[in-house]
Structure formats: structure tokens, C-alpha cells
Amino acid sequence: MRIAVCVKQIPDPATPYELDPDSHYVVRPNDQVLDDTDRYGVEVALQLAEATEGSVTLVSMSPSGNLQGIRQALAMGADKAVIVDDESLRGSDSLTTAKVLAGAIQREGFDLVIAGTESTDGYTGVVPQQVAELLDVPSLSFAKKVELAEDGAVRIERQTAAGYDVVQSAVPVLVTVTSGVVEPRYPTFKGIMQAKSKPVDTLGCGDVGVSPTTTQTIQAVEPVPAREAGEIVEDDGEGYAKIVAMLEQVKVI
Numbered sequence: 001m002r003i004a005v006c007v008k009q010i011p012d013p014a015t016p017y018e019l020d021p022d023s024h025y026v027v028r029p030n031d032q033v034l035d036d037t038d039r040y041g042v043e044v045a046l047q048l049a050e051a052t053e054g055s056v057t058l059v060s061m062s063p064s065g066n067l068q069g070i071r072q073a074l075a076m077g078a079d080k081a082v083i084v085d086d087e088s089l090r091g092s093d094s095l096t097t098a099k100v101l102a103g104a105i106q107r108e109g110f111d112l113v114i115a116g117t118e119s120t121d122g123y124t125g126v127v128p129q130q131v132a133e134l135l136d137v138p139s140l141s142f143a144k145k146v147e148l149a150e151d152g153a154v155r156i157e158r159q160t161a162a163g164y165d166v167v168q169s170a171v172p173v174l175v176t177v178t179s180g181v182v183e184p185r186y187p188t189f190k191g192i193m194q195a196k197s198k199p200v201d202t203l204g205c206g207d208v209g210v211s212p213t214t215t216q217t218i219q220a221v222e223p224v225p226a227r228e229a230g231e232i233v234e235d236d237g238e239g240y241a242k243i244v245a246m247l248e249q250v251k252v253i
């Protein structure tokens with residue numbers, strides 16, 4: 001099974017983000033890390049590839065930097081990586097990102113695409129479904145368990161508020177996984193050394209057939225306003241009436 005995993009390189013969440021004063025975009029440092037959310041997708045892909053003698057290709061769009069985040073996923077065991085790094089993609093919205101990822105995945109060929117449910121830094125949570133639509137394949141979302149059915153279809157347990165649904169699709173298909181779907185492995189020393197020589201293809205927009213169009217601009221970035229103090233209701237025996245009135249006013253009841 002040919003498995004493509006979408007992995008995002010992000011600035012290390014442990015260090016403060018720096019903003020470009022003119023564009024307000026995050027200044028992407030040279031040493032970005034693998035988004036923790038995507039470690040789960042890589043682990044699921046590795047387990048399915050091991051079970052089917054398949055391959056795992058990482059697909060990413062971001063400034064390459066020193067490829068630290070990509071190498072972290074290669075060190076877990078992925079076979080190769082494709083990264084689309086093009087300055088004209090700076091400030092891309094989720095749809096342009098999806099077009100780029102879909103173009104790169106199509107170029108590689110795939111049976112299964114795996115992505116996180118939501119990234120840690122952008123967290124729009126819509127890119128994978130857009131990728132599925134662009135690739136014209138079904139998308140199975142919120143998987144808390146992923147397995148192969150006897151006929152080669154992909155079966156997931158889809159997390160719901162009440163429990164889970166069992167959903168299945170023939171390949172090709174896209175699956176988004178939740179954190180906790182599996183326990184991601186830690187790279188071994190051997191894996192870290194091997195990752196240094198694994199193939200990483202760096203592509204531009206033209207290679208994946210995308211003409212970037214800036215569809216969003218950031219007008220300003222401001223700190224979250226301080227939370228206003230709440231109103232304290234002293235209970236003089238009629239305190240409940242004030243609370244009911246307040247709940248009615250905000251249309252809770």
C-alpha cells in the first residue's frame with residue numbers, strides 16, 4: 001500500500017513566535033519541528049505499511065529550513081519526503097495549501113492519505129477534507145482506530161460525542177486521525193542516522209500545478225483583551241432571581 005502522510009513543520013511551540021511587523025505573518029525559523037499532531041499519522045502509516053509491505057511518503061508545504069521537522073518523521077521510519085517550499089506560497093490560506101498538498105500527493109501516487117485532524121498552530125481543521133475533495137477520494141475523519149478489512153478496504157472507528165461509529169471505504173481514501181489513535185514510536189539512534197540520507201524532494205508551485213493567489217491578508221494582530229471581572233451576586237434570599245434574570249438576558253434560558 002502506498003501511503004502519503006501530510007506532515008506540517010511548525011515553529012517550536014516552546015519558543016515565542018516572532019511576527020513580521022509589516023505582513024504580520026509568523027517569522028518561520030530555520031529549525032522548525034514536526035507538529036506533534038502529525039506524529040500520530042506517521043505512526044499509523046508505518047504500522048499499515050509494515051502490514052502490507054507498503055511505503056510511507058511524507059508530504060509537506062512550508063519553508064524547508066534545515067528540515068528538522070521532516071527529519072524527525074523520517075527518523076521514525078518513513079521512506080521519503082516531498083516538501084513544497086516556494087516563497088510565493090507565504091501567507092497561503094487553507095485552500096491553497098490543500099491544492100499544493102493534493103498536487104504533490106497526486107504526483108507521487110497513493111492508495112491512502114493520512115493527515116492530522118487539526119494542526120497545532122493554524123488549527124483550521126479543514127485542509128485534509130479539501131485535499132480529499134481535490135483528489136476526488138472519500139475522507140474518513142476523526143479516526144481513533146485505523147485497520148485494514150479483509151478485502152483491503154480501510155476501516156476506522158470514528159470518534160463521536162457519544163462513542164464511535166465504524167466507517168469503512170475502499171482505497172484510495174483519505175483518513176484523518178486523532179491524537180491518541182496510537183502511541184507514536186520514538187526514533188531510534190539508527191533511525192536518526194538513516195534519516196540523514198533518506199530522499200527529500202523539494203518542489204516549487206509549478207511542479208505541483210498550482211498558481212498561488214493571495215486570498216487573505218492579516219490587517220492586525222492584537223493581544224487578547226483582558227477578561228472583564230464578573231458580577232458578584234450577594235444572596236440575600238432573592239439571589240436566584242438575579243441569576244435567572246441574567247441567564248434570560250444572555251438567552252441561556
Ligand SMILES: Cc1cc2nc3c(=O)[nH]c(=O)nc-3n(C[C@H](O)[C@H](O)[C@H](O)COP(=O)(O)OP(=O)(O)OC[C@H]3O[C@@H](n4cnc5c(N)ncnc54)[C@H](O)[C@@H]3O)c2cc1C
Pocket residue numbers: 006007008009025026027028035037038041059060061062063084085086087089090091092093094097101114115116117118119120121122123124125126127128
Ligand atoms: C512560506 C510559507 C509560510 C507559511 N507560514 C505559515 C504561518 O505563518 N502559519 C501557518 O499556520 N501556516 C503557515 N504556512 C503553512 C500553510 O499556510 C498552512 O499549513 C495552512 O494554512 C494550513 O492551515 P492549518 O494549519 O489550519 O491546517 P489544518 O486543517 O488545521 O491541518 C490539519 C492537518 O492537515 C495537514 N496539514 C495542514 N497544513 C499542512 C502543511 N502546510 N503541510 C503538510 N500538512 C499540512 C496536517 O496533517 C495537519 O495535521 C506557511 C507555508 C509556507 C509555504
